[in-house]
Amino acid sequence: MEYPSDAIAKVVEALAQLPGIGRKTALRMALQLLKDPYGLSETLGHALIELKTRTQYCQQCFNISDGPRCNICLNTRRNDKQICVVEDVRDLMAIERTGQYQGQYHLLGGLIHPMNGTGPSDLNIDSLVQRVHTQGTEELILALSSTMEGETTAFYIVKKLRGVPIRMTNIARGIPMGSDLAYTDELTLGRSLMHRTDYLLPTEA
Amino acid sequence: MEYPSDAIAKVVEALAQLPGIGRKTALRMALQLLKDPYGLSETLGHALIELKTRTQYCQQCFNISDGPRCNICLNTRRNDKQICVVEDVRDLMAIERTGQYQGQYHLLGGLIHPMNGTGPSDLNIDSLVQRVHTQGTEELILALSSTMEGETTAFYIVKKLRGVPIRMTNIARGIPMGSDLAYTDELTLGRSLMHRTDYLLPTEA
Numbered sequence: 001m002e003y004p005s006d007a008i009a010k011v012v013e014a015l016a017q018l019p020g021i022g023r024k025t026a027l028r029m030a031l032q033l034l035k036d037p038y039g040l041s042e043t044l045g046h047a048l049i050e051l052k053t054r055t056q057y058c059q060q061c062f063n064i065s066d067g068p069r070c071n072i073c074l075n076t077r078r079n080d081k082q083i084c085v086v087e088d089v090r091d092l093m094a095i096e097r098t099g100q101y102q103g104q105y106h107l108l109g110g111l112i113h114p115m116n117g118t119g120p121s122d123l124n125i126d127s128l129v130q131r132v133h134t135q136g137t138e139e140l141i142l143a144l145s146s147t148m149e150g151e152t153t154a155f156y157i158v159k160k161l162r163g164v165p166i167r168m169t170n171i172a173r174g175i176p177m178g179s180d181l182a183y184t185d186e187l188t189l190g191r192s193l194m195h196r197t198d199y200l201l202p203t204e205a
Numbered sequence: 206m207e208y209p210s211d212a213i214a215k216v217v218e219a220l221a222q223l224p225g226i227g228r229k230t231a232l233r234m235a236l237q238l239l240k241d242p243y244g245l246s247e248t249l250g251h252a253l254i255e256l257k258t259r260t261q262y263c264q265q266c267f268n269i270s271d272g273p274r275c276n277i278c279l280n281t282r283r284n285d286k287q288i289c290v291v292e293d294v295r296d297l298m299a300i301e302r303t304g305q306y307q308g309q310y311h312l313l314g315g316l317i318h319p320m321n322g323t324g325p326s327d328l329n330i331d332s333l334v335q336r337v338h339t340q341g342t343e344e345l346i347l348a349l350s351s352t353m354e355g356e357t358t359a360f361y362i363v364k365k366l367r368g369v370p371i372r373m374t375n376i377a378r379g380i381p382m383g384s385d386l387a388y389t390d391e392l393t394l395g396r397s398l399m400h401r402t403d404y405l406l407p408t409e410a
Contacts (some may be wrong), residue, residue: 001302010248027295033293044216064213141232
């Protein structure tokens, strides 16, 4: 594409490298930014330049952080005997939004994926093992995606920690809340039958 | 949403103001930018900051430009007796990509849209009328969208220039190339019947 101005061309080329953004969408964004009277372009520009210099990874759990330790690890009211293992910060944020978890996290930074060339040594697994030993962890909750890569990674971690006297749990797989049984895939339905739980009447619960 | 770092939060909030980008997509982009090893974040940041200071609007046709006149107006090999009236730079770029047009442009900067509060005085129409008078224009091609707003704007311009001895043309409306007749809406089909052209055998053409 030929652009009417070099400045626009630079912005479009850079925006088009973001995930899910093609050249046409990038151009629409660039034109919007050019029209915007509130200086969004400058605000976003400065935020992007500061992004890498201001963020670091938590030295304990590898969460994104403004300092050497993230707010979750620094929070003394959270249970440091529980570690929830997640793939990345998006999964951490999803779990935080449920408001159901008061322990700590460990971010692997990916999943074992031999096809993509991601092996166990590329992930924060050694640091997890070390942490379990030094921190006196009582429970390790594996909250990984229910995919081939997620299951492989969970299996690898469980094998690595075999013999260590901690409880290792997996988040429940089953039918999502509000979903229609007839439209649920067989694998999920099969698993949710296998892992059925005792029915509790609301009064008993 | 609560973000693990202020720097990430700033980027997400700014990205989410772009058209078609929600907070989830913005977060995915921010995390990708944080991981990117090639400094895309800085490149995009600097490009965005320079965007407004480095671009201007062409004083003649209101195209986006690096200088006071755009490359199209400065190109002496283009026919300055022909002016193609378009809504914005995206339409200009679409026409340029066809390679079928060698004249100049005039960008209105929008269309008349009373519901949005956009009237003729908000658009570059007065400058167009003045340009037609001073530049000795022979043909004005109206290349506006085939919508209520586009037709209203075209009608307004034609009325404004009534009595001026120039040819005023409208780009052809009809069935798009490669489209199936059965799936064409009645309005388009009706128009394409009304504006039918003499059939030329390939040898005659």
